[in-house]
Amino acid sequence: MITQCCIHKLYLQGKQAQPAVDLAKTFERRRCNHREAVDEDTCLKDVLGTKTPRRGWASVDMNTSGPKNVHRYVLAAQSTSIRQQARQVPGTPLIHIKRSVIVLEPASDATERAKAAVST
Numbered sequence: 001m002i003t004q005c006c007i008h009k010l011y012l013q014g015k016q017a018q019p020a021v022d023l024a025k026t027f028e029r030r031r032c033n034h035r036e037a038v039d040e041d042t043c044l045k046d047v048l049g050t051k052t053p054r055r056g057w058a059s060v061d062m063n064t065s066g067p068k069n070v071h072r073y074v075l076a077a078q079s080t081s082i083r084q085q086a087r088q089v090p091g092t093p094l095i096h097i098k099r100s101v102i103v104l105e106p107a108s109d110a111t112e113r114a115k116a117a118v119s120t
Contacts, residue, residue: 001073003032005043041082048073049089066090066110090114 002024010021032043049067069092076095077083086092087108094105107115 001030002027003030003040003043003047005032005034005037006040008037009040041079041085044075044077044082045085048075048086048092 007021007024007029010017010024013020030047032047034043034046037043038046048069067089069089072091074093074095075083075086077086078096083094083096083105086094088110090108090110091114092108092111094108096103096105
């Protein structure tokens, strides 16, 4: 899956990014509902942590407060800043590539806290 803002960012890179644009067009597009394209970190953060696009980063549930991965997305990103922000969202698996190896990160502290709260 790819967001509209991420595709827009690829278009802005010009002709040299055309193979990446063609590949991105084969993925399912997620409407992020940003009126104007925002940077990809902000867009992915908004898509990952919200129930609806207008509620912002902190979706609130009856039992817990804070961001939730309500759509159960797995985030695959090389950006350390977006991975750092996604670690705040319980239950979000994070994947990145280091050298030529795909790395599935261990559960974040937020996930461990949410797990402990449910089991008690």
